[in-house]
Amino acid sequence: MQRILLHNCCGPCSTYTVKRLREGPFAVTGFWYNPNIHPFTEHQRRLENLQRFAGIVEMPLLVEDGYEMITYLRAVCGHEREGERCLICYRLRLGRTAEVAAREGFDCFSTTLLISPYQHHDLLRSVGREMASLHGVPFYYEDFRAGYRESRNLAREMDLYRQQYCGCVFSEWERFRDPPRREASKRPDGEKKDALR
Ligand code: SF4
Numbered sequence: 359m360q361r362i363l364l365h366n367c368c369g370p371c372s373t374y375t376v377k378r379l380r381e382g383p384f385a386v387t388g389f390w391y392n393p394n395i396h397p398f399t400e401h402q403r404r405l406e407n408l409q410r411f412a413g414i415v416e417m418p419l420l421v422e423d424g425y426e427m428i429t430y431l432r433a434v435c436g437h438e439r440e441g442e443r444c445l446i447c448y449r450l451r452l453g454r455t456a457e458v459a460a461r462e463g464f465d466c467f468s469t470t471l472l473i474s475p476y477q478h479h480d481l482l483r484s485v486g487r488e489m490a491s492l493h494g495v496p497f498y499y500e501d502f503r504a505g506y507r508e509s510r511n512l513a514r515e516m517d518l519y520r521q522q523y524c525g526c527v528f529s530e531w532e533r534f535r536d537p538p539r540r541e542a543s544k545r546p547d548g549e550k551k552d553a554l555r
Pocket of ligand 1: 394395441443444445447448524525526528529
């Protein structure tokens with residue numbers, strides 16, 4: 359069994375990912391560090407939701423104390439464009455995960471962000487590798503996106519909160535500033551997207 363520290367972005371994305379990893383040679387410990395999430399009430403809501411999920415599936419969960427919103431905002435200041443700010447956001451979150459994984463003696467680390475078709479997947483993979491080499495702990499890469507639809511179904515079954523935007527204040531604005539685009543976000547089969555990241 360390998361001990362993996364899994365960065366959790368939210369409950370819904372964790373459902374399939376944890377199940378999938380447990381089917382392999384992994385003992386999964388969750389890790390919460392998402393200073394990008396805005397506002398604080400949303401951050402707390404997603405954290406509480408993840409804690410409830412962790413209880414259901416009996417997953418140990420490490421939670422970073424505090425809310426480092428200022429760290430996130432300072433880091434992306436001047437780089438607010440989508441994509442550019444995401445690179446910084448990934449570095450912050452995966453950097454902390456790798457640091458804790460190395461310090462606590464985990465065999466490797468990964469992230470539930472790899473399940474989302476709305477993330478910059480290749481960027482995530484390269485940041486994971488970059489942080490692995492920086493902190494001296496392997497990054498476990500897998501393309502979990504095939505399980506995205508199943509993750510939404512599992513989240514519904516567990517009655518988990520399903521957020522409407524990625525997390526940061528910019529993503530919230532981009533999601534809601536233009537009502538016609540919300541209509542355009544309906545799936546071809548008429549199912550409304552219930553989580554954009
Ligand atoms: S859109 Fe998502 S990944 Fe990109 S900076 Fe905002 S919270 Fe981070």
